[in-house]
Amino acid sequence: MPSEIFRKDKTCCNFCLERSDIFACLKQDELSVIGENRSEIHFKAGELIFKQGTPAAHLLCLTKGMVKLYIEGFDNKNLIIGIVKPVEYILGPGIYVDSKHHYSAVAMEDSIACLVDANIFKTLIHSNPAFADEFIRKVSLLSISNFQQFISLTQKQMPGRIADVLLYLSGTIYESSTFTTALSRQDLADMSGMSKESAIRILKELKDEQIIAVEGNTFEILKRDSLEMISQTG
Amino acid sequence: MPSEIFRKDKTCCNFCLERSDIFACLKQDELSVIGENRSEIHFKAGELIFKQGTPAAHLLCLTKGMVKLYIEGFDNKNLIIGIVKPVEYILGPGIYVDSKHHYSAVAMEDSIACLVDANIFKTLIHSNPAFADEFIRKVSLLSISNFQQFISLTQKQMPGRIADVLLYLSGTIYESSTFTTALSRQDLADMSGMSKESAIRILKELKDEQIIAVEGNTFEILKRDSLEMISQTG
DNA sequence: TATATGGATTGATATTTGTCATTACCTTTG
DNA sequence: CAAAGGTAATGACAAATATCAATCCATATA
Numbered sequence: 001m002p003s004e005i006f007r008k009d010k011t012c013c014n015f016c017l018e019r020s021d022i023f024a025c026l027k028q029d030e031l032s033v034i035g036e037n038r039s040e041i042h043f044k045a046g047e048l049i050f051k052q053g054t055p056a057a058h059l060l061c062l063t064k065g066m067v068k069l070y071i072e073g074f075d076n077k078n079l080i081i082g083i084v085k086p087v088e089y090i091l092g093p094g095i096y097v098d099s100k101h102h103y104s105a106v107a108m109e110d111s112i113a114c115l116v117d118a119n120i121f122k123t124l125i126h127s128n129p130a131f132a133d134e135f136i137r138k139v140s141l142l143s144i145s146n147f148q149q150f151i152s153l154t155q156k157q158m159p160g161r162i163a164d165v166l167l168y169l170s171g172t173i174y175e176s177s178t179f180t181t182a183l184s185r186q187d188l189a190d191m192s193g194m195s196k197e198s199a200i201r202i203l204k205e206l207k208d209e210q211i212i213a214v215e216g217n218t219f220e221i222l223k224r225d226s227l228e229m230i231s232q233t234g
Numbered sequence: 235m236p237s238e239i240f241r242k243d244k245t246c247c248n249f250c251l252e253r254s255d256i257f258a259c260l261k262q263d264e265l266s267v268i269g270e271n272r273s274e275i276h277f278k279a280g281e282l283i284f285k286q287g288t289p290a291a292h293l294l295c296l297t298k299g300m301v302k303l304y305i306e307g308f309d310n311k312n313l314i315i316g317i318v319k320p321v322e323y324i325l326g327p328g329i330y331v332d333s334k335h336h337y338s339a340v341a342m343e344d345s346i347a348c349l350v351d352a353n354i355f356k357t358l359i360h361s362n363p364a365f366a367d368e369f370i371r372k373v374s375l376l377s378i379s380n381f382q383q384f385i386s387l388t389q390k391q392m393p394g395r396i397a398d399v400l401l402y403l404s405g406t407i408y409e410s411s412t413f414t415t416a417l418s419r420q421d422l423a424d425m426s427g428m429s430k431e432s433a434i435r436i437l438k439e440l441k442d443e444q445i446i447a448v449e450g451n452t453f454e455i456l457k458r459d460s461l462e463m464i465s466q467t468g
Numbered sequence: 469t470a471t472a473t474g475g476a477t478t479g480a481t482a483t484t485t486g487t488c489a490t491t492a493c494c495t496t497t498g
Numbered sequence: 499c500a501a502a503g504g505t506a507a508t509g510a511c512a513a514a515t516a517t518c519a520a521t522c523c524a525t526a527t528a
Contacts, residue, residue, distance in 0.1 A: 071381055071385055073388075074385075074389055074390070074466070074467075074468050075389075079384060079385060079388055079389065081381075093373075093374035093375070093378050094374070094378070095374070096367070096370050096371040096374040097371060097374050097378060102378050103381070122367070125366060125367075129359070129360035132359060132360070132366055133330070133356070133359075133360075135370075136330050136369075136373070137330040137331060139327075139370070139373055139374075139377070140327035140328070140330040140373075141327070141331055142377075143327040143376075143377060143380070144327050144328070144331060144336050146380055147315075150313060150315070150380075150384065150387075151305055151307045151308075151313060153384075153387065153388050154307075154313055154387050154388070154427040155311050155313065155427075156308070157483095157485090158484080185505075185506065185507090193388040194485075194486085195485075195487075196506085197485095197487080197488095198484095198485060198486070200507060201507090201508085204507080216506095232308070233308075391513095391514070392515075418475070418476090419476065419477090420475085428515075428516085429515075429516055430475095431476095431477080431516075431518095434476065434478085435478085438477085438478095450476095
């Protein structure tokens with residue numbers, strides 16, 4: 001349960017406390033440790049939050065805005081592996097391996113994030129088994145969703161991949177059949193592993209077939225069934 | 235350090251103890267718990283060890299043979315996400331999420347594996363922070379290597395992908411520039427996300443260019459530099 | 469030995485997808 | 499207003515890749 005001091009302090013980690021399930025199992029004094037060792041950072045839309053290959057020593061908890069995570073590949077081609085929205089935290093796999101970032105993060109919109117030293121996080125995992133379980137559960141969920149994207153990108157043709165991206169954005173990220181996104185067409189292409197032109201073409205086809213409506217950066221899923229069918233048939 | 239009783243008992247978990255780094259941080263009594271609660275299973279080449287979608291409640295530690303892990307996609311197409319050799323353990327992400335397998339495992343050769351109840355594993359993670367760290371480290375490493383494969387499969391063309399598979403087999407799995415594998419051409423295709431025929435064609439090209447030698451299921455890397463170049467240039 | 473079986477190989481062809489060039493559109497800036 | 503810059507959209511074309519069919523080859527089986 002949230003303590004009084006956190007209720008009063010209407011910033012970052014307090015907010016996290018109320019939303020992100022992973023903090024639910026922390027005791028009051030453990031939350032205090034986090035609260036005392038965090039720094040809140042504001043990012044403007046488009047700003048780089050951290051870059052692949054640089055040293056990583058912090059857990060990042062997003063409290064406002066939206067962030068895209070992407071692996072930088074060859075020829076300046078990126079692969080977007082996920083979108084993060086409040087209140088969700090980002091803790092790359094490098095923390096336990098080589099203390100480096102293995103993907104980059106960019107603020108898609110003006111965003112606010114809290115940084116907590118990774119060592120504090122590790123200490124909590126040692127001292128609180130339930131917290132450790134929650135953390136491993138989180139990592140496992142991420143791994144499972146990676147598998148999904150893996151299959152989508154390697155075994156489906158372009159319409160199926162675009163369908164998956166649209167269903168992901170509508171279902172998981174914006175939680176609405178209509179959504180306006182800060183993602184560019186290039187970003188959608190980077191999520192579905194194709195060229196920008198191909199992404200545009202597939203979107204136009206879906207639009208022509210009245211399966212979706214597109215108006216600039218506003219999308220509406222008109223026939224979810226059809227989209228799911230396209231996702232299935234690859 | 236291995237205890238006397240484990241030294242005497244020359245089977246599964248004792249062997250694991252001597253090899254797999256994750257067990258190094260376990261205390262003697264903790265190892266005993268594992269030792270008392272394991273069952274050793276023999277698999278013939280080609281046998282299914284567990285199937286995607288079925289209930290998962292065990293940690294599997296491979297002590298002999300070789301196992302391929304693959305995601306079953308659409309149209310009977312598989313994506314091989316990794317090869318496991320002794321002494322390595324397999325603990326899918328489902329254990330902490332939905333207690334189901336999220337990929338299938340098949341014995342490539344005659345294999346022996348020990349099964350340990352996942353709950354025992356979870357208990358150890360609670361009681362032994364160093365073990366928890368090792369485990370999370372392992373999961374993180376897996377995640378990082380997933381990213382590598384992700385980029386390889388989505389951003390490289392066929393020669394680059396085949397090069398990556400050959401370098402993986404030579405470097406990580408067989409640890410030799412010459413190796414004979416139980417993997418079929420279809421398996422190599424399933425590792426690199428292409429059709430069997432395409433895989434065969436690329437292998438032939440590499441052979442024609444004297445970069446590798448192929449004789450049935452025996453491969454030899456003749457020019458590692460060239461192969462790495464092909465991997466880089468996609 | 470003859471015959472089946474399954475993987476490996478090859479060639480021809482069709483499909484998918486990327487690249488390149490051009491234009492349109494929209495916003496910002498001088 | 500005009501110019502500039504960026505994203506979006508479109509068409510023509512080229513490259514990458516899959517599919518299909520046929521053949522080869524080794525091994526198992528009758």
